[in-house]
Amino acid sequence: MIARGLTLLLAGLTLGTSAAPPKADGADLLIRGGTVYPGGAAPFTGDVAVKGDRIVAVGPHLALRAARTIDAKGLIVAPGFIDPHTHMGPDLASPDAKRRLVPAFLMQGVTTAFIGNDGGGEIDVAGTLASAKKWPVGINYATYIGFGSIRAKVIGAANRDPTPVEAAQMARLVRQGMLQGALGLSTGLFYAPQSFSKTPEVVALARVAGVCGGSYDSHIRDESSYTVGLAAAIDEAIAIGREGHIPVHISHIKALGVDVQGTAPAIIAKVAAARRAGQDVTADQYPYDASGTSLVASLVPLWAQDGGRAALLKRFDDVALAMKLRAGMVENLRKRGGAEKLLIVEGPSKGRTLAEVAKAQGVNATEAAIAVIRQADPATVSFNQSEADIAAFMAQPWVMTGSDASGGHPRVYGSFARKYAKYVVADKVISLRQFVDSSSALTADTFHLAGRGHLRAGAHADVVVFDPKTYADRATYEQPTLTASGVRTVLVNGVVAVDGGVLTGKAGGRALSHKPKRQ
Known part of the structure; x- marks a missing residue:
């Protein structure tokens, strides 16, 4: 009865607060005459009125007084975009106030981001969320608790199953994180040591998060043909959700590598x-x-990562394992399309493909990779997907925009702007409304972000105004830190973060804690 009572108490969590909206008897800011895409509804020409941190009215020809009016004629007015998969935790917790603004996101119109993805979410969820009170942030954020962090703490880097005591300890940590405000449980089953887990272990922890009303977010076990294969990895994610009684979210869905392109x-x-x-x-x-x-993640077989980096480096020099290890790396490189398709984006070899590094060293690609890994494990960019697959996934009504923002890749500075410029304007894969909805309302509704993702009275005033003629990405693989163009105004909880296309330096973001609904 106690367990059932806890389930009923914790079921159905939501993010944010549901305070009563302010009365629409005036406004601090009126965005007038734009083409309003309200999120999940048809566009119209009209106005958006903001008072404090809330939207007080939305509609055509609002008869409201405002302290300031922004002329949005010819511009798109949309809910602030929401990124469900990022690695921006270090930026949001940085002592550098400018870094905490997350300019790369604001200049695309992104006002909310999720962190802790791929199983990397901090175990101290309360501390992660409390950070915003000490260090003001430019965007809103929510966090997952990470399976990788939990498994590393309880089991370490070993390739083995948990003992019953360890399994119980991991379950307690998941529950603790959920009660502290985690959005759900994230996993990165492709990455060691998470890759050493078996499905029942993950189901047990997902079930704990599900009881607490959370979501299961996963970088699936295989996006290619490394281990179980893409199709089986999708089946596993779906099975975890079904058996764990929890919503499933597949991170950065793709068909990676020559063996699965077209699937x-x-x-x-x-x-x-x-x-x-x-x-x-x-x-x-x-x-x-x-x-x-x-x-390492790109090329080194998972068995060779058992025990962590120190163990891997010893295996490179183990005569008995040398042939097997190098053969596995050769095969993984083939799957990714060859050495010329793998670009190193940090460290001494930054800006060169593995093929170029190998040529400069006068060795084959595998030996060049080993030489680099002996020094460090640099970030890489791997050109491994087909445009047909990208377009097919993008057109699905259950696929939302995300960046997987991490250093060295232009997606940090360009994902939302690129999706619009390339796939709406240039290639016409999706419509403008599909772009807006998949970047705002779909994400907010899926993850129960109360009062976000829509432009309507009572909602939090997260708003982006952009020029449909100039909104585009500028970041490239050679210059990945160029900010996007075309964003004119961004509001984060009513705070003007971008004004006339220029950052204001004002931090309006908040930590979004996953809390029980009021009964």
Whole structure:
């Protein structure tokens, strides 16, 4: 009875607060005459009025007084964009106030981001969320608790199953994180030591997060043909959600590598079937044909990562394992399209492909990779996806915009702007409304972000105003830190963060804690 009572008490959590909206008897700011895409509804020409941190009115020809009026004629007015997969935790907790603004996101119109993805979420969820009170931030953020962090703390880097005592300890840490405000449980089952887990271990922890009303977010076990294969990894994610009684979100959905390119329709069919069967399954996607990870994750077989970096370095010099290890790296490089498709984006070899590094050293690509890894495990960009697959995934009504923002890849500075410029304007894969909805309302509604993702009275005043003629990405693989163009105004909880296309330096962001709904 106690367990059942706890389940009922914790079920159905939401993010943010639901305080009563202010009365619409005036406004601090009126955004007038723009083409308003309210999120989840048809666009119209009209106005958005803001008072304090809330939207007080939305509609055509609002008869409201305002302390300031912004002329949005010819511009798009939309809910602030929401990024469900980022690695911006260090920026948000930085002692550098300018870094905490997250300019790369604000200049794209992103006002909310999730952190702690890929199983890397901090165990101290309370501390992660409390950081915003000490260090004001430019955007809103919510966090996952990470399976990788938990497994590393309890088991370490070893390739083995947890003992019953360890399994119970991990479950307690998940519950603790959820009660402290975590959005859900994130996993990165492709990455060691998370890759050493078996499905039942993950199901047990997902079930704990599910009881607490959370979501299960996963970088699936295989996006290619490294281990179980893409199709089986999708099946596993769906099974974890079904058996764990928890919504499933697939991180940066893709078909990675030459062995699985062209399989997007089959993967889409799997997700669609699960959704028809009543499961809550969604995904996010970044609009690039290149993925981003580390050189070890790209090339080194998982068995060789057992025990962590120190153990791996010893295996490089183990005569008995040398042939097997190098053969595995050769095969993984083939899957990614060859050494010329792998760009190193940090460290001494920054800006060169693995093929170029190998040529400069006068060795083959595998030996060049080993030489680099002996010094460090640099971030890499791998060109491994087909445009047909990207377009197929993007067109699905359950796929939202995400960046997987991490250093060295232009997706940090360009994902949302690129999706608009390339896939709405240039290639016409999706409509402008689909772009806005998949970047705001879909994400907010999926993750129960109360009062966000929509432009309507009573909602938090997260708003982006952009020029449809000039909104575009500028970041490239050679220059990945160029800010996007075309954003004119951004409000974060009513604070003007971008004004006339220029950052104001004002930090209006908040930590969004996952809290029980009021009964």
